Amino acid sequence: MPDMITQRVPTLSPAGGAGCSVLSPATVANIVCGFDILGLALNEPCDELKVEIVDEPGVHIINEDEFDLPTEPERNVSGAALLALLDETKDIHGLRLTSKKNIKPGSGIGSSAASAAGAVLAANVLLGNRYSKEELVRFAMNGEKVACGVKHADNIAPCLYGGITLIRSILPLDIVTLDAPPLHVTVVHPQIEVRTSDARQILKQQVQLKDAIRQWGNIAGLVAGFIKHDYDLISRSLEDVIIEPIRSILIPGFDEVKRNSKEAGALGGGISGSGPSIFMLSKDAETAKSVESAMKEVFEKLGIAYHTHVTTINKEGVKVTKPQP
Amino acid sequence: MPDMITQRVPTLSPAGGAGCSVLSPATVANIVCGFDILGLALNEPCDELKVEIVDEPGVHIINEDEFDLPTEPERNVSGAALLALLDETKDIHGLRLTSKKNIKPGSGIGSSAASAAGAVLAANVLLGNRYSKEELVRFAMNGEKVACGVKHADNIAPCLYGGITLIRSILPLDIVTLDAPPLHVTVVHPQIEVRTSDARQILKQQVQLKDAIRQWGNIAGLVAGFIKHDYDLISRSLEDVIIEPIRSILIPGFDEVKRNSKEAGALGGGISGSGPSIFMLSKDAETAKSVESAMKEVFEKLGIAYHTHVTTINKEGVKVTKPQP
Numbered sequence: 001m002p003d004m005i006t007q008r009v010p011t012l013s014p015a016g017g018a019g020c021s022v023l024s025p026a027t028v029a030n031i032v033c034g035f036d037i038l039g040l041a042l043n044e045p046c047d048e049l050k051v052e053i054v055d056e057p058g059v060h061i062i063n064e065d066e067f068d069l070p071t072e073p074e075r076n077v078s079g080a081a082l083l084a085l086l087d088e089t090k091d092i093h094g095l096r097l098t099s100k101k102n103i104k105p106g107s108g109i110g111s112s113a114a115s116a117a118g119a120v121l122a123a124n125v126l127l128g129n130r131y132s133k134e135e136l137v138r139f140a141m142n143g144e145k146v147a148c149g150v151k152h153a154d155n156i157a158p159c160l161y162g163g164i165t166l167i168r169s170i171l172p173l174d175i176v177t178l179d180a181p182p183l184h185v186t187v188v189h190p191q192i193e194v195r196t197s198d199a200r201q202i203l204k205q206q207v208q209l210k211d212a213i214r215q216w217g218n219i220a221g222l223v224a225g226f227i228k229h230d231y232d233l234i235s236r237s238l239e240d241v242i243i244e245p246i247r248s249i250l251i252p253g254f255d256e257v258k259r260n261s262k263e264a265g266a267l268g269g270g271i272s273g274s275g276p277s278i279f280m281l282s283k284d285a286e287t288a289k290s291v292e293s294a295m296k297e298v299f300e301k302l303g304i305a306y307h308t309h310v311t312t313i314n315k316e317g318v319k320v321t322k323p324q325p
Numbered sequence: 326m327p328d329m330i331t332q333r334v335p336t337l338s339p340a341g342g343a344g345c346s347v348l349s350p351a352t353v354a355n356i357v358c359g360f361d362i363l364g365l366a367l368n369e370p371c372d373e374l375k376v377e378i379v380d381e382p383g384v385h386i387i388n389e390d391e392f393d394l395p396t397e398p399e400r401n402v403s404g405a406a407l408l409a410l411l412d413e414t415k416d417i418h419g420l421r422l423t424s425k426k427n428i429k430p431g432s433g434i435g436s437s438a439a440s441a442a443g444a445v446l447a448a449n450v451l452l453g454n455r456y457s458k459e460e461l462v463r464f465a466m467n468g469e470k471v472a473c474g475v476k477h478a479d480n481i482a483p484c485l486y487g488g489i490t491l492i493r494s495i496l497p498l499d500i501v502t503l504d505a506p507p508l509h510v511t512v513v514h515p516q517i518e519v520r521t522s523d524a525r526q527i528l529k530q531q532v533q534l535k536d537a538i539r540q541w542g543n544i545a546g547l548v549a550g551f552i553k554h555d556y557d558l559i560s561r562s563l564e565d566v567i568i569e570p571i572r573s574i575l576i577p578g579f580d581e582v583k584r585n586s587k588e589a590g591a592l593g594g595g596i597s598g599s600g601p602s603i604f605m606l607s608k609d610a611e612t613a614k615s616v617e618s619a620m621k622e623v624f625e626k627l628g629i630a631y632h633t634h635v636t637t638i639n640k641e642g643v644k645v646t647k648p649q650p
Contacts, residue, residue: 034541034545035538035541036538036542037538037541037542037545038545166542166545166546166549167542168542168543168545168546168558168561168562169539169542169543169546169561174546174561176545176546176549176558178549203534204534205533205534205535206531206532206533206534207531207532207533207534207537208530208531208532209528209529209530209531209532209567210530212532212537212540212541212567213360213361213362214494215537215541216359216360216362216537216540216541216544217361217362217491217492217493217494218493218494219541219544219545220359220362220363220491220493220501220544220545220548221491221493221494221499221501223545223548223549224491224501224503224548224552227549227552227553228552233493233501236493236494236499237493242534242537
């Protein structure tokens, strides 16, 4: 849709030839029972980002898509992340980001995390990989703060590390990568708006101890199921008694999507991040396609527009496409 | 202490020769952050139990120790568990249990679970192992109900399965065994009374969502650390922000024991079950002995009598000693 492209090219001196392009993947945060601690990276969709070192101080943003996102770096997710990186990096003064987003903002599959994580990883390549992945997570979390007011890392960590990640702790930051068996992921994005900040606001600040116990039993089961490659245990553990009962009321068709997907053979699934996307895990590609049909049927019947993705878990996270690593 | 032995031998016909003796191990429930879902079995101490099939209907209990536990089966932990088993078992009418407890009741290292689990496992051997381990857990949970009013399984499961166990769910019952690296366990039992029912009562029925999130991050980390044999991750994850801050006030010297044990090299630890015992995990036997010294010092200073155990994780659970399996 070239007619919708937002091109606000700042007046910059030509880049010094140094540029790094990346594909930054969508992610599914929470993975049903692991609110704020678990996330996984998807092979599709991915944002296309390019970062260049420039002489002009500050961060300069060029959007090459139809989303009309802010270009003031403080109000832009990638911008805030790059500003945090630039703040620590005394030997360069300016960065230019060219962004083409394929992950729709507000879809609930880590659009802001892809922008923030991809940008800082690309910048780090230009800096000779001087920052650790953990430091990149810290920079990128500044982008999440712009997006939803909270510095959470459950999308950023899988985006940067790939695979399935556990944020054991935010303060101090402690990220653990979890092995898992092959998993196919079906995502449906109903075209309704659920703002992350609203989805956070409706949560109760207190939970019943008995519910918390049930939840942490499931989290322990899910982590064990992933590492032990036990599909049955993964399936039994994909239950959320705390967040889903509250948030799912914001998503029309949620219960039916879940029921029909499981009937179609899905291991289980739920709200992706804060929604409105819903994701389901399956053991094989064929089942993941059947799940897609089951999902489509629900939103066709409801007359709500939607997008679907049928993909797998992305093991490497943000991928450098140029220069080739 | 033969002068203290309680011998209330019921008038029974001689046993038909069928008898099974077992060693039933102490266990540590919760493992710091896994309240009501995690537990591990110890190689020491163990109760010595013998079960025989007898003609007289019902359960008949002989105590061969100094603890003066009730012999009415409905009020006895082993008795209640055996009654539940007998209720399902139509081809035998009576069981006699001879019990010599080495795990002090009320110590917080699964004394009641050892009584209940050991008794039903021994009975099951006499019945040709007709019941699964999961069914034995169900029978034994009736014993826990006698002991503390709640049918919990976080001591019974490790006692029967050995190693480290996860109770993902009680209803339906879902027990998962977790692999772990070699671990040495130091336990100190200060001779003060903390009733399990009291320790449950002081807990708040509501918890802050932010605390629950921190807790389930630690649980996920602990499970991953065990299965991945990652001692550092185990150590970082041994943190309880929900139960320990409340229950530890019932245990004099708790904070000092914890601090000094970690200074002595322990990976971490906390209250065993509902206390008053405190346990610490270490990577090697030498450290576990240093931790014991650190614990002793605290209770010597406080002038509180104590027992200690330095042991390892029991991989097999209840052990049949006669007939040899």
